[in-house]
Amino acid sequence: MKKTLIKNAMVVNDGHIQQLDVLIEGQFIAAVGTIPSIDGLEVVDATGLYLMPGxxxxxxxxxxxxxxxxxxxxxxxxxxxxxxxxxxxxxxxxxxxxxxxxxxxxxxxxxxxxxxxxxxxxxxxxxxxxxxxxxxxxxxxxxxxxxxxxxxxxxxxxxxxxxxxxxxxxxxxxxxxxxxxxxxxxxxxxxxxxxxxxxxxxxxxxxxxxxxxxxxxxxxxxxxxxxxxxxxxxxxxxxxxxxxxxxxxxxxxxxxxxxxxxxxxxxxxxxxxxxxxxxxxxxxxxxxxxxxxxxxxxxxxxxxxxxxxxxxxxxxxxxxxxxxxxxxxxxxxxxxxxxxxxxxxxxxxxxxxxxxxxxxxxxxxxYRMSKRGFIREGYYADMVLFDLNQPWTVSKDNILYKCGWSPLEGTELHSQVVSTWVNGHLAYHQGVFDDTQLGLPLVVEQAAR
Ligand SMILES: NC(=O)N[C@@H](CC(=O)O)C(=O)O
Missing domain, CATH: 3.20.20.140 (Metal-dependent hydrolases)
Known part of the structure; x- marks a missing residue:
């Protein structure tokens, strides 16, 4: 099973911001805390970056x-x-x-x-x-x-x-x-x-x-x-x-x-x-x-x-x-x-x-989504790593919508998404997509009102 260790991220979760490491194993978050890097782990150095649930x-x-x-x-x-x-x-x-x-x-x-x-x-x-x-x-x-x-x-x-x-x-x-x-x-x-x-x-x-x-x-x-x-x-x-x-x-x-x-x-x-x-x-x-x-x-x-x-x-x-x-x-x-x-x-x-x-x-x-929406052990590893200081301007060459335009064209933005994990899979990293693993249907925890 693939293991990835995100080191030294400023983790924004559950009402707190803390510098932490997050270990991804397969589709899930295996641990959150101070985690030593060991052989066989892919390590992502997130120093200076923020990590939040997707x-x-x-x-x-x-x-x-x-x-x-x-x-x-x-x-x-x-x-x-x-x-x-x-x-x-x-x-x-x-x-x-x-x-x-x-x-x-x-x-x-x-x-x-x-x-x-x-x-x-x-x-x-x-x-x-x-x-x-x-x-x-x-x-x-x-x-x-x-x-x-x-x-x-x-x-x-x-x-x-x-x-x-x-x-x-x-x-x-x-x-x-x-x-x-x-x-x-x-x-x-x-x-x-x-x-x-x-x-x-x-x-x-x-x-x-x-x-x-x-x-x-x-x-x-x-x-x-x-x-x-x-x-x-x-x-x-x-x-x-x-x-x-x-x-x-x-x-x-x-x-x-x-x-x-x-x-x-x-x-x-x-x-x-x-x-x-x-x-x-x-x-x-x-x-x-x-x-x-x-x-x-x-x-x-x-x-x-x-x-x-x-x-x-x-x-x-x-x-x-x-x-x-x-x-x-x-x-x-x-x-x-x-x-x-x-x-x-x-x-x-x-x-x-x-x-x-x-x-x-x-x-x-x-929506009572099962194991999503938080950075917690046992939850799906849906996470976003972002940089608060990377300005860019919305323009036709960076718009990804099929329709090819945005009402924000010309707007300067100051933050940028660096990486996005979907179910533990690094689906996006610095402009490059990996679609070898697709998303899953959302499962709802309990039916009763
Ligand atoms: N929100 C919108 O302005 N348009 C929606 C439909 C809708 O919700 O009215 C659309 O599907 O285009």
Missing amino acids: VIDGQVHFRDPGLTHKGDIATESRAAVAGGTTSYIDMPNTRPNVLSMPLLEEKYALAAQKSLANFGFFLGVNGDNLDEVLQTDTSSLLAVSDDGLYFTKKGNLLADNPETLEKLFAGCPAIIAIHSEKEQLVEENEERYRAQYGDNVPIECHPLIRSEQACFEATERAIALANRHSARLHILHLTTAAETALFRNDIPLTKKRITTEVSVHHLWFNDQDYARLGTRIKWNPAIKTEQDRQGLMQALLDDRIDFITTDHAPHTEEEKDQPYFQSMSGAPMVQHSLNIMLEFYRQGVISLEKIVEKMSHNPATF
Whole structure:
């Protein structure tokens, strides 16, 4: 069995930063502490570098199958690993939408053939498959991506119907993960701005169309439903300061029934950036005001927001560079998420310990991933070694996404991922990939609520 000893790393884990050695044996962490180097060990000198558990991204769109002109599991998982992400959960709005167990299983089979990182998948729910989902033994889903469900206004995934919602919340033992925007309000706003501007609605109207009110009312309604039925609710990618007041920080994550996350771009951009970046930063829900951005960061720091995701949503440049209504919503982010959070660390906004809690520990805890998310003996050796002082600029020649662009092009970043281990395998080291060993399906610890 291959053994690797990482020596003298500043290990960021479990709320501490300590200089330690980590021994990897096969897929797992065999020891953490002061470990002498002996013959037969491959030694990595990590002096001056930081080591953390791999990032777990709870929300990505890798577009596979069916939309692979935008990205696929092989390309996007490589970009993820290069950025320090070792596990991800992918959304069901691929083609066909993942609305049944056989389709979910097909996606797992696909990822087993081509994913460099560990993988899990959400099952989609809408009015049509609701009865089937409610009859499904959700514990059988848990060997994969926990029992997450997803519903949004996209394609045929819309479950924004009072009867469907009532039935879903009453009967679903799984985590109900929601893209929370009130579609009716969005449509009314669209009509209002269309009446004013015709087809040339400026991108600056996006956060007024996909408004604070549309987000707040949808989230408030979902929380009321969850409370009424004692359901488990997770609000995906929160975007407004107002909504943060709806979440609690006085109970531990393991006891929370109502949780939320924030996506990196909503912490990084604000509505002033539309003038510079136009529809390249058109996301749903929309990038909102500086006050919202700051409110989200504050809620992340004080634990009303539980973890960080990317909602990595690649589209081609051609699909993005269209007038407001035609431009597709979403943008790629998975290669840059850790680096962006490390920029906030440099600015003194967040500690390294908190970044690790929100990007590695909490997603693992929340989705009950077995033996992942921490640097601990017996856990999978999913780890990232990074340098806090290695500046670089995001540009076309270092972007790994299949779509070949990023809203961060031209941005100077100061930290860099040096090495990424996935299940003990050095999948990425200083720009070079080794895909001789692929990622594993994420296994969930226990099925019960
Ligand atoms: N977040 C986005 O703006 N886009 C997502 C879909 C979605 O969640 O709306 C996508 O798949 O492109």
